[in-house]
Amino acid sequence: MTDIKSMLPEELAAWLKGLGEPAFRAGQIFRWFYRGAASFDEMTDLSKALREKLAREAILSPPEVARKQVSAQDGTIKYLWRLADGNCVESVLMRYQHGNTVCISCQVGCRMGCAFCASTIAGKVRDLTPAEMLDQVLFTQLDSGAPVSNIVLMGIGEPLDNFDTVMRFLELVNHPDGLNIGMRHISLSTCGLAEQIDKLAGYRLQLTLSVSLHAPDDETRSRIMPVNRAVGVERLLDSCRRYFQTTGRRISYEYALIDGVNDADWQADLLARRLRGMPAHVNLIGLNEVEESPLRPSRRMAAFQKRLEDRGVTVTVRRKLGSDIDASCGQLRRRAMREAERKI
Numbered sequence: 266m267t268d269i270k271s272m273l274p275e276e277l278a279a280w281l282k283g284l285g286e287p288a289f290r291a292g293q294i295f296r297w298f299y300r301g302a303a304s305f306d307e308m309t310d311l312s313k314a315l316r317e318k319l320a321r322e323a324i325l326s327p328p329e330v331a332r333k334q335v336s337a338q339d340g341t342i343k344y345l346w347r348l349a350d351g352n353c354v355e356s357v358l359m360r361y362q363h364g365n366t367v368c369i370s371c372q373v374g375c376r377m378g379c380a381f382c383a384s385t386i387a388g389k390v391r392d393l394t395p396a397e398m399l400d401q402v403l404f405t406q407l408d409s410g411a412p413v414s415n416i417v418l419m420g421i422g423e424p425l426d427n428f429d430t431v432m433r434f435l436e437l438v439n440h441p442d443g444l445n446i447g448m449r450h451i452s453l454s455t456c457g458l459a460e461q462i463d464k465l466a467g468y469r470l471q472l473t474l475s476v477s478l479h480a481p482d483d484e485t486r487s488r489i490m491p492v493n494r495a496v497g498v499e500r501l502l503d504s505c506r507r508y509f510q511t512t513g514r515r516i517s518y519e520y521a522l523i524d525g526v527n528d529a530d531w532q533a534d535l536l537a538r539r540l541r542g543m544p545a546h547v548n549l550i551g552l553n554e555v556e557e558s559p560l561r562p563s564r565r566m567a568a569f570q571k572r573l574e575d576r577g578v579t580v581t582v583r584r585k586l587g588s589d590i591d592a593s594c595g596q597l598r599r600r601a602m603r604e605a606e607r608k609i
């Protein structure tokens with residue numbers, strides 16, 4: 266069975282040719298995908314014989330809604346999708362003034378081990394395919410009726426640890442016959458795989474790169490983000506500097522404030538010093554508590570923000586959406602896993 270939904274139209278055309286079908290069918294099928302067709306049977310402008318042939322040769326297994334939570338506060342919707350093999354991943358639809366944004370996952374679980382993150386607790390199960398990433402956008406749109414104009418890769422998993430898949434996903438959503446979403450409407454968040462950031466820079470994409478920094482000093486960062494033990498803040502920021510030089514795109518640094526861990530004045534001072542001279546934007550996040558973790562949200566958000574601003578750093582505080590529905594990183598999947606464990 267071939268995963269034709271992960272293909273670009275020209276690849277689909279070549280594949281169809283192999284089945285003895287004319288290339289123009291590729292455009293028809295490709296467009297059906299983006300209209301949210303859940304089966305080949307829905308592709309009514311194809312002959313019945315071709316639809317049957319496609320069903321025999323290709324997989325088209327849309328995810329099922331395993332759980333759905335709608336925030337009463339702000340209309341945020343969180344989806345837990347069940348994939349064809351039974352694994353689950355999450356997406357979140359957020360409604361902003363500048364358009365509907367969907368936050369999607371790129372792996373089942375994660376192997377990065379960040380101490381504050383629910384997605385990584387049970388490790389990585391597998392990478393998603395481009396089609397499985399795409400389906401999260403398509404079926405969120407279809408189920409909610411909300412047209413999506415922005416995509417953020419900030420769900421479960423580390424995008425730069427599933428590099429080729431993510432690149433293909435970007436090509437698909439960016440394609441004029443696909444979703445036609447411009448790169449400037451896409452954000453990619455990474456825990457800071459320096460080599461991969463260098464590789465990404467080479468593509469010169471106009472997307473927004475977010476780097477989850479969370480601490481300006483190696484001791485703290487290595488404690489809460491094991492990935493730092495191999496890379497280190499200095500080398501990470503060198504890659505970030507090069508990224509800006511190559512792409513001209515300002516990087517956004519994520520910083521979740523954790524009580525007594527990364528919220529001291531000296532850490533604000535060091536952060537400001539380390540970012541000096543590079544166009545940067547710090548996004549402060551209130552820590553979402555994870556049941557399995559002893560880490561607690563900082564009470565110094567305003568003071569930390571002011572201290573950074575006083576030192577010339579551009580700072581925003583992330584608005585919290587959907588806090589009544591577990592709408593952050595891996596929490597819904599975790600909850601479903603815990604409940605399943607209790608049942609056993």
Ligand code: SAH
Nearest residue numbers: 382419422423454455456477519521552553
């Ligand atoms: N692997 C990528 C993207 C997934 S996480 C990355 O690390 O960037 C998206 C963002 O949410 C990251 O900045 C991550 O550090 C942050 N995050 C994870 N768990 C969190 C929590 N419990 N509270 C606040 N932010 C969290």
